[in-house]
Amino acid sequence: MADRPEPAEIRWHAFLSHSSRDRQAVARIQRFLERYRLPDGSHLRVYRDETDIAGGELPDQLRSALSHSGCLVVCCSPAAAASRWVAREIDAFRQLAPQRPLVPVLLAGETPANLPPPLRGDELRLSDLRGRLPASLLWGKRRAELVRVLAKVAGIDFRLLLPLDRRRRRRNLLIAAAAVAVGLGAAASIPVEAWDDVTPPRARVFGCDTLDDGIALFDLNEPQAIKNIVSVHRNALGGGSPRAARLADVLPRGRLLPGGVSDAIGQRCRGSRRDWVGEPEPGVCVRLSESEQLGDFADPMGGGQAPWTDVSVGGRSALLERFWSRIDPASWQDYGTRQHPSDGLPVAASGNDLWLGFPASEFSRGGLWHSADAGANWQASQRITDVRSVRQLAIGLVVAGRRDGELGFFVRREGDFERLQAPGKGDQLEVCGELDGQPVLRADRRIYRRTTAPWWRTRIA
Known part of the structure; x- marks a missing residue:
């Protein structure tokens, strides 16, 4: 026993x-x-x-x-x-x-x-x-x-x-029979919101993001165990063709990655190989590093002190009261052999609004942090945990994560998060970006784009 x-x-x-x-x-x-x-x-x-x-x-x-x-x-x-x-x-x-x-x-x-x-x-x-x-x-x-x-x-x-x-x-x-009999003729041409499956043929998509030239899809090559070499569909939904590339050469906009993954962005953002660095917007560097300030923690062994995290945005530094040990890339063993976009920390920027997400781990529920003043001060959301992806879209801030423990896609409206009625089945959810003002999402290995269509073309779940 x-x-x-x-x-x-x-x-x-x-x-x-x-x-x-x-x-x-x-x-x-x-x-x-x-x-x-x-x-x-x-x-x-x-x-x-x-x-x-x-x-x-x-x-x-x-x-x-x-x-x-x-x-x-x-x-x-x-x-x-x-x-x-x-x-x-x-x-x-x-x-x-x-x-x-x-x-x-x-x-x-x-x-x-x-x-x-x-x-x-x-x-x-x-x-x-x-x-x-x-x-x-x-x-x-x-x-x-x-x-x-x-x-x-x-x-x-x-x-x-x-x-x-x-x-x-x-x-x-x-x-259903009564509803069809009554409304078939009148509703045949009424447009409704729908989600189109726009996954490229024969693609096994495991990641997506917005690059400078449009939305990119990351397609899993064979053998499946090797994930640091992928087929990248650049501007995929605009007709881009796949090509083989290293992810370090196609750095996603919506992720912070350890500085050693891409030397170019590490140098531009003045980050060490241990820091988390990224450019959620061109020219806007975000860097996370270990703070010299310590915070108290408690655990069954009695607790102690550990460093907080410093966040730097364009040279302006602030303190993030989140223990560095929970996001330190040194704790990610064999990172180089399993590198792919969803391994990074979600980040989004729009003007002075900045958002940082943290997935759940063995020791933490993850969370979502917000700065409304270009990184000078940060506050944690009390409802959102286990953040898989976050992005500013035309419809508002869209998060793939958990709200009050419920996994799905959520959009922020009037200061609160409400569920986005989207094809969010499965455990792997990601906000890819938008086309023509409409969100593009990933649910497991399928890509969906919101559109409008006559009701008879929509699929009843």
């Missing part, structure tokens, strides 16, 4: 473990679980990793996601049974969260050959989702099996949830 890990805080209702060969069917399961409105009005949070690594140990981010998941949904198929990666995830989950349930679902093949080795011999209730999943989303046995999986993930009695689901589907179909 002494070696059993303490249960971690649950951030995800479920972790989907699967083979990359089954990604399309698993993506449909994820959409069903996340879009389903539970009886209390809430929605599930589901973690699905798209990394495809043949061997080696589980990365730290996957072990962290497993330890913070309420259950493990194992998508079983012949490909999953042959995947050492799936087997490692099952073993790691049992080690990290031994009291939390496993939920196996059958996607293809015959039992027991389609079960990963760690599940063979276990007496587990198998949910059968074999066949064409899209046809099962309305009625029938597979719909009931999907609801059964959802009930296990949500911790709801299946015998209570299934009748509620059937009544809801009948009611929704009747409402």
Whole structure:
């Protein structure tokens, strides 16, 4: 018992473990679980990793996601049974969260050959989702099996949830039929806001940002483990073609990076290799460095003192009451081998307005800092944490992060942040920039641009 890990805080209702060969069917399961409105009005949070690594140990981010998941949904198929990666995830989950349930679902093949080795011999209730999943989303046995999986993930009695689901589907179909019959002719040409998927064909985008010549998309090259050489689609949405480049040669506007990443910007902004430097606007240098002033901290070992962070904007320095140890690039081991845009610290500038974001880490919830006087004074937002990206757009300041613990895109209006109704599914969210005054966002590996279109062209989620 002494070696059993303490249960971690649950951030995800479920972790989907699967083979990359089954990604399309698993993506449909994820959409069903996340879009389903539970009886209390809430929605599930589901973690699905798209990394495809043949061997080696589980990365730290996957072990962290497993330890913070309420259950493990194992998508079983012949490909999953042959995947050492799936087997490692099952073993790691049992080690990290031994009291939390496993939920196996059958996607293809015959039992027991389609079960990963760690599940063979276990007496587990198998949910059968074999066949064409899209046809099962309305009625029938597979719909009931999907609801059964959802009930296990949500911790709801299946015998209570299934009748509620059937009544809801009948009611929704009747409402939809009535609405279509009444408004079809009148509303056919009414323009509404929509989000177009503008991802370049065959691109696997893992980052985006605004450069001097337009929006750039960073496309993951093969092999996937090498992320410091990418295909860069410069001015991608304006017809730019991809080319191979080092990210140090295509420094993003919306990020601060360690000074050693780009010698050119490090020299212009007079930063050392250890400082964080960047140019959120041309000619505006922002630099973070270790302060000589100390702050008090408390921890289970008794606490002590540690340096704060100095922030310099165009030669004007100010104190940021955030411990330097939490953002010191020296703590980022093997940075050079995994460098990509989302590794930097989010930054945005517009005139005298400056914004600094910090992602969540093992020791911090991250946060958002604002200066309204060109960097002379800084204040932390009390509602926004775990900032993935921040940018000043025509519609206002847009942040990809968490508001009161909820992950998504948020726009600042009248001094407060409200949710931006955008395609924010998944864990990787980023504000790319804007075209013709309309925001461009990244959700996982897809790029979306807001537009207007007749209602019949929009997709009902």
